[in-house]
Amino acid sequence: MSFLGxxxxxxxxLAGPLLAGLAVSAAQxxxxxxxxxxxxxxxxxxxxQSGSALFRQDCSFCHGRDAxxxxxxxxxxxxxxxxxxxxxxxxxxxxxxxxxxKGMPRFxxxxxxIASLMAFLHTQQSDALTKKGGRKGVDVSDLQTGNVEAGKxxxxxAGGCATCHSPTGDLAEIASRYQGLExxxxxxxPKHAKAKVTVTLVSGQTxxxxxxxxxxxxxxxxxxxxxxxxxxxxxxxxxxxxPVNAHVxxxxxxxxxxxxxLMAYLQTLRQSPRSGSVx
Amino acid sequence: MNFLKAACFAAVSAxxxxxxxxxxxxxxVDEQMLLHxxxxxxxxxxxxxxxxxxxxxxQITPQNVKNLSLAWAFQTEQLAQIKxxxxxxKGILYFTVPDNIWAVDARSGxxxxxxxxxxNKGLHIGHRGVGMYKGYLFFLSPDAHLVSLNAKDGTxxxxxxxxxxxxxxxxxxxxxxxxxxxxVGVSGDFDNLSGFIRSIDPExxxxxxxxxxxxxxxxxxxxxxxxxxxxxxxxxxxxxVYWGTGNPTPVLNGSTRMGDALYxxxxxxxxxxxxxxxxxxxxxxxxTHDWDAVETPVLVDGDFHGRRKKMLMQTSRNGYFFVLDxxxxxxxxTASYGPVxxxxxxxxxxxxxxxxxxxxAPDGRLVAPDEGGLTxxxxxxxxxRNGLFIVDAHPSYSIYFAKPADGTYxxxxxxxxxxxxxxxxxxxxxxxxxxxxxELGPESGAGVLTTDSGLTFTGDGHGNFLALDSSxxxxxxxxxxxxxxxxxxxxxxxxxRQYLLTSSGGVLFAWALPQS
Numbered sequence: 001m002s003f004l005g006x007x008x009x010x011x012x013x014l015a016g017p018l019l020a021g022l023a024v025s026a027a028q029x030x031x032x033x034x035x036x037x038x039x040x041x042x043x044x045x046x047x048x049q050s051g052s053a054l055f056r057q058d059c060s061f062c063h064g065r066d067a068x069x070x071x072x073x074x075x076x077x078x079x080x081x082x083x084x085x086x087x088x089x090x091x092x093x094x095x096x097x098x099x100x101x102k103g104m105p106r107f108x109x110x111x112x113x114i115a116s117l118m119a120f121l122h123t124q125q126s127d128a129l130t131k132k133g134g135r136k137g138v139d140v141s142d143l144q145t146g147n148v149e150a151g152k153x154x155x156x157x158a159g160g161c162a163t164c165h166s167p168t169g170d171l172a173e174i175a176s177r178y179q180g181l182e183x184x185x186x187x188x189x190p191k192h193a194k195a196k197v198t199v200t201l202v203s204g205q206t207x208x209x210x211x212x213x214x215x216x217x218x219x220x221x222x223x224x225x226x227x228x229x230x231x232x233x234x235x236x237x238x239x240x241x242x243p244v245n246a247h248v249x250x251x252x253x254x255x256x257x258x259x260x261x262l263m264a265y266l267q268t269l270r271q272s273p274r275s276g277s278v279x
Numbered sequence: 280m281n282f283l284k285a286a287c288f289a290a291v292s293a294x295x296x297x298x299x300x301x302x303x304x305x306x307x308v309d310e311q312m313l314l315h316x317x318x319x320x321x322x323x324x325x326x327x328x329x330x331x332x333x334x335x336x337x338q339i340t341p342q343n344v345k346n347l348s349l350a351w352a353f354q355t356e357q358l359a360q361i362k363x364x365x366x367x368x369k370g371i372l373y374f375t376v377p378d379n380i381w382a383v384d385a386r387s388g389x390x391x392x393x394x395x396x397x398x399n400k401g402l403h404i405g406h407r408g409v410g411m412y413k414g415y416l417f418f419l420s421p422d423a424h425l426v427s428l429n430a431k432d433g434t435x436x437x438x439x440x441x442x443x444x445x446x447x448x449x450x451x452x453x454x455x456x457x458x459x460x461x462x463v464g465v466s467g468d469f470d471n472l473s474g475f476i477r478s479i480d481p482e483x484x485x486x487x488x489x490x491x492x493x494x495x496x497x498x499x500x501x502x503x504x505x506x507x508x509x510x511x512x513x514x515x516x517x518x519x520v521y522w523g524t525g526n527p528t529p530v531l532n533g534s535t536r537m538g539d540a541l542y543x544x545x546x547x548x549x550x551x552x553x554x555x556x557x558x559x560x561x562x563x564x565x566x567t568h569d570w571d572a573v574e575t576p577v578l579v580d581g582d583f584h585g586r587r588k589k590m591l592m593q594t595s596r597n598g599y600f601f602v603l604d605x606x607x608x609x610x611x612x613t614a615s616y617g618p619v620x621x622x623x624x625x626x627x628x629x630x631x632x633x634x635x636x637x638x639x640a641p642d643g644r645l646v647a648p649d650e651g652g653l654t655x656x657x658x659x660x661x662x663x664r665n666g667l668f669i670v671d672a673h674p675s676y677s678i679y680f681a682k683p684a685d686g687t688y689x690x691x692x693x694x695x696x697x698x699x700x701x702x703x704x705x706x707x708x709x710x711x712x713x714x715x716x717x718e719l720g721p722e723s724g725a726g727v728l729t730t731d732s733g734l735t736f737t738g739d740g741h742g743n744f745l746a747l748d749s750s751x752x753x754x755x756x757x758x759x760x761x762x763x764x765x766x767x768x769x770x771x772x773x774x775x776r777q778y779l780l781t782s783s784g785g786v787l788f789a790w791a792l793p794q795s
Binding site: 069181259260 | 469
């Protein structure tokens, strides 16, 4: 499917609703509108409404009816895909392709349906971001119950973190790259960490690369020349080197206090305030 | 398999059966068929009433399964993933995705008819199939209506409303037919609603009785919830229907519903004629992690530590395997079957004791298993030959949050999966010990079917259909399907040939040994 084609439609399709919405906003400037409704007024209510109905049908089970997170799906009101979406470009891509690796199916939505979904999600997000409370979600301030010193001790000692990680090496300024829940999830299990695999052929030749695929029948890697190669597992010997498994072994050992203390410590690993990039 | 022999056997069977069966089967499914499904049928969601998904068929064996090949495939041409178990009655398969039913020839895989339910605003998360009584199908819609259709052509007989979808109910389950009762359950835990099981007259659509799992919404200090979204099982001798109920609401915040929250996260035994509760057992008292106890209550008759028992077994979503005496609901065994860190121990009734320190909290709690649970809706199987309860397990960890600002309605908190993997586990039902396990990759796989020839059919997290040796879990056959597998396999014999039926994505696959 061509997303370029879809994007072209976007600009045409969305100019109308956006302009119409702006006109509505302008006409209502005399009314004391709360700040959090500015963005939602950018979309015609009927568009948001049809997006809401569509969301309820197909998305709400995993993402929650208000898009604030449900069974297994993330809170979309805090989603980067939604935040950085322009006129449905990113939302449309995710919806139409799905995320097979995360269990999200794809949906064959029309451009009009994507437009309504986008209007609904942007409205939910701007509403959520300006709400004072009464909503679910995890704030950075929720994750400040730990003790820095105890976290550092756990990092250097019982947790074994220092075996692989260094606060001045790979984790330098980690808290400037990730904050809050995102940092905690990375800390507990960095999902995108790559494993290495070494495959030994019958001839004795060995090939080491980044593990790209592994089930009980096929092993695939990206070799040093960036080429994908695969073998039947029965035809070769292979050895996977996945340091990330150390994170899995920790799950059964952590106390919740250990996790909160580690979070406190990791949150000290940030750029100095002078550099100005601390949020 | 010797084809001539099979053909002769089929012919003789047909002769023996011809007089009584023809009269009754002219209308489709009758009580005898549901009680003793013939080998050429799969007349209910679980096949028979026991929920064991263990077939006596033995044409496909550990020795010849490597030759298994595609007999046909049926493409729904839809993006919706097949999560249903097809029914097979008189050579015709009936299966579903939300809003859709297909009738497909089980010999060739060609479509006989296709029914589409009108566009509606119900939740379209999945669909587990139809129920059948006489020549009628019963189909639950995303907006919680029950539709009865004529099986011969897919025309609608009647439609009744089961629950109010505008309040937050939806339906996905395959109705259980017992006598002249169509038993249906509901979904809906995004709102503080009461779950129920309803018995409906198959001829008229009239309600016969309704059993509510919780008090009406708004009852002070009482839990709502207890949805009933999976098909139960039935013991005709005891005349009891066994059904699992879902989590309480609010889901993650238990502060407004102190106590056990009966009958949520429970296994209940009901009289199918009256709807009266006979006993209940609660796998998750005061649940705060969304761990529905709706997983199939599997009925097994046999030895338990030297005494013959009528047992009920469940691998519950909360990570515990339970064996109960199904005559009275008394616990015989409770054992975890994977990482579990939320309980302080097991009480004298055999129920895990929830650790208050693992309830969702403002700064998060690391909890095993995750919200999807150590297993979920995909069916387990009880292998009567090896005495093994074989389940698609999902060892996993997640973090659970809840704070006062999350309120006390619906979800009332947030949780995030951190890590998980899929494993087929074969549990010794007398001890709860894992006899063998088979790794499936980073995701859960498929449901499980076992056969008397010693095979376990399932699928892995990459989309491979698998045949394992039931005695040790070793892989004997596989086929890549090209999509995730969300269903449980079934098997049947037609014209003397055993078929294995699997699905992945929106495609149904029929497998059989090559014909000589």
